Amino acid sequence: MTPAPDPPATAGVDLHPGGRPVMEARGISKHFPGVVANDHVDLALYAGEVHALLGENGAGKSTLASILAGLYQADAGELRLAGEPVVLRSPREALARGVGMVHQHFRLVRRFTVAENVALGDRSQPLVMSTPDVQRAVVALGERYGLPVRPEAVVGDLTVGEQQRVEIVKTLYRGVDVLLLDEPTSVLTPQETEALFGTVRAMAAEGKAVVFISHKLAEVVAIADRVTVMRDGRVVGSQPVASTSVRELARLMVGRAIDLDVVRPPQRPGEVVLTLDHVTVDHDTRRGSLTDVSLEVAAGEIVGIAGVSGNGQRPLAEVAAGLLAPDHGRVVVGGRDVTGRGPRAARAAGLAYIPEDRLGTGLAPSLTIAENLQLTRPHGPVLDRRRWTADATRLMQEFDIRAPGPATTTSSLSGGNIQKVLLARELDAGPSTIVAAAPTRGLDVGAIDTVRRLLAERRLQGCGILLISEDLDEVVTLADRILVLFEGRLVHTCDAEGADITELGLAMAGAGR
Ligand SMILES: Nc1ncnc2c1ncn2[C@@H]1O[C@H](COP(=O)(O)OP(=O)(O)OP(=O)(O)O)[C@@H](O)[C@H]1O
Ligand SMILES: [Mg+2]
Structure with missing residues (x-):
């Protein structure tokens, strides 16, 4: 692999007021076919801070968080915990080292109870048996961090907000120092979001580093101490939230002024x-x-x-x-x-329909962008592939779909770009x-x-x-x-x-x- 050029100098970036980071990513790169998802990314997380990670769809936020949490392996670069280089080969290994992640799509076992889910994966516990110890621990953690959950409740019966609390309790139970939250508020009511913020503040006050990924700029300004902005796989800036504003963050992310x-x-x-x-x-x-x-x-x-x-x-x-x-x-x-x-x-x-599960009812993940754009259109006996490509090229331009080309497989796009393919098809039908x-x-x-x-x-x-x-x-x-x-x-x-x-x-x- 030829070395990529050095990332642009982040001039004017305020460095953290001293101390050693609890976790650090140095020069992390990650490639997927045709895409550089992370390009020489540096990130330093400090004890007691809420660190927001911002960026457009496809900027590489989830990829970076997944590398920090041991779900993906970087192609290049190094991770450090408390100054020591580490290799995190799996989420289990990351958790054992004090790094936990709550994904946007929860990974709980729906027919198990809360306590069983919390105990799951903890090798010191007997297989899926929730002991009274675990139940007590769940209640205690809930009280300490403002995360009310009933240990004996079956996860499948809980609301989305409650399930999220279980995910967080699960990581806290394992004693994390670094917690990565990937778009945690996208499924919460305003009241639940406020409650989550209380929890996040309590964790930071105890010295944990919390990474908060969100597209909601007002939330970032409300909860984070520092914010790192990514664009096209690179870090384009990192600064204290106090020295920025919603409008400036929007401009940094998108590279143009946004009227909200x-x-x-x-x-x-x-x-x-x-x-x-x-x-x-x-x-x-x-x-x-x-x-x-x-x-x-x-x-x-x-x-x-x-x-x-x-x-x-x-x-x-x-x-x-x-x-x-x-x-x-x-x-x-x-x-x-x-x-x-x-x-x-x-x-x-x-009628046009923009379904909530884009890759289920909306689009066929294994088909190309061009094919998905034609999926619901009536067509004659001969498939006119040349016209499909022309249509796709026009719609990709009009709807700002960022992908290598019309022949790109839809499932490899970032969440936001997948949604744009769907919108393009539906709205173009008049x-x-x-x-x-x-x-x-x-x-x-x-x-x-x-x-x-x-x-x-x-x-x-x-x-x-x-x-x-x-x-x-x-x-x-x-x-x-x-x-x-x-x-x-x-x-x-x-x-x-x-x-x-x-x-x-x-x-x-x-x-x-
Ligand atoms: N498993 C994968 N296979 C192929 N490409 C991938 C995979 N995961 C991510 N990518 C690509 O890597 C890039 C970064 O994706 P990532 O999911 O990290 O973005 P993101 O910043 O989290 O975006 P979003 O805000 O839409 O969630 C995108 O171009 C995406 O298409
Ligand atoms: Mg993401």
Whole structure:
């Protein structure tokens, strides 16, 4: 391998006020086919600090965290713990050395109890047996760090926020000095996020180093002491949070100024383009349920569904998009009753669908970008590959999809770029109704800005949009009307203009029911 050029000098970077880092990455590089995910990355973590890791989609944050946590091995460079070079061959080995990571997709065993999950992987404990010792330890850790969990609860019955607490308790139980949190707040209510911040502060106060990966700049400014920004696999800056601002961080990340407000000029909604009429979906453990949900979306309006994920968002989106036949009730798209007639009927009636699991229902991971962009289009008997490539090239440009080319396999893209492929396909079809589930989850500020603008633009062009999002700010920013979904029911309705965030947060948590 030819040595890469030296990283750009990070002039003006304030070095940490002394002391030896608890953990250090020196010159870490990691390549994936066609991509340099980490390019000579240096990172120093100090005891007692909350260190935010920021960067656009695909910048290399998760890769770096995964290397620190022993999940991936670097191609070059060195890791040090308390000044000593170490090789971390697995997450187990990293944990034993005091480095733990909470991934965005939890790795708990759903049918085990909390205490069993905590004990799992600890070699000093008998295989999956939760002793009273473990149970007591779980309760004690919960009290010490503000992480209330019931040790005897079965993980599969817990909310996403509770499962996250279990993940954190699990690492604390193993006695970590360094905790890596990969986008921990993307699934939490505002109240749960506040509680998590309390925990993070308590850990830092005890001298642990906490790495906080997030796309939400306001959160970074609220919780972190220092922030390191990555772009294209490299570190482009590292500084104390006190000396920066949300706007400057956005500019550093994206390399251009970002206006974080979406303008939403008022307009009179047109005729109804999507109706859910007394829709009920009986309980199913995979999807959850819906109980007697009725709503209408008119042309030129965005109806936002707020709620913590797992409260019926999935059946709601799938029923609206025709993927799931309701047990009771009707679905009407563009004046046509499409109840139980499948996704093609909904599509033919003018509906576009941006599903929450992009690589499940949305895209075929093993196909190329060009192929995925054609997937839902009607085509003639002859496949016109040349036109596919031309289409893909145009859409990659228009939607800023960053990949080596149209023939790149979709599964190798970063989360944000995968989402852009999906949006490009759906919005390019010229729909009159859009069902968008978590359309900006996991996207960086630049991409969020793009997606929100695209949706706002479609609204102005007369599209009716059902926006299902656990990001309350997003719903309040984009929607005309807000409905709150809790345990499969619509429990609260209000206009977005002047909406009370606290009240919405409480409704999302099921208060008042
Ligand atoms: N297992 C893998 N195989 C191939 N390429 C990968 C793999 N994991 C990551 N990459 C690539 O490495 C680059 C960095 O990805 P990474 O997931 O670290 O980005 P990120 O900063 O966490 O982005 P996001 O904000 O979208 O989560 C991307 O171009 C991605 O496509
Ligand atoms: Mg990531």
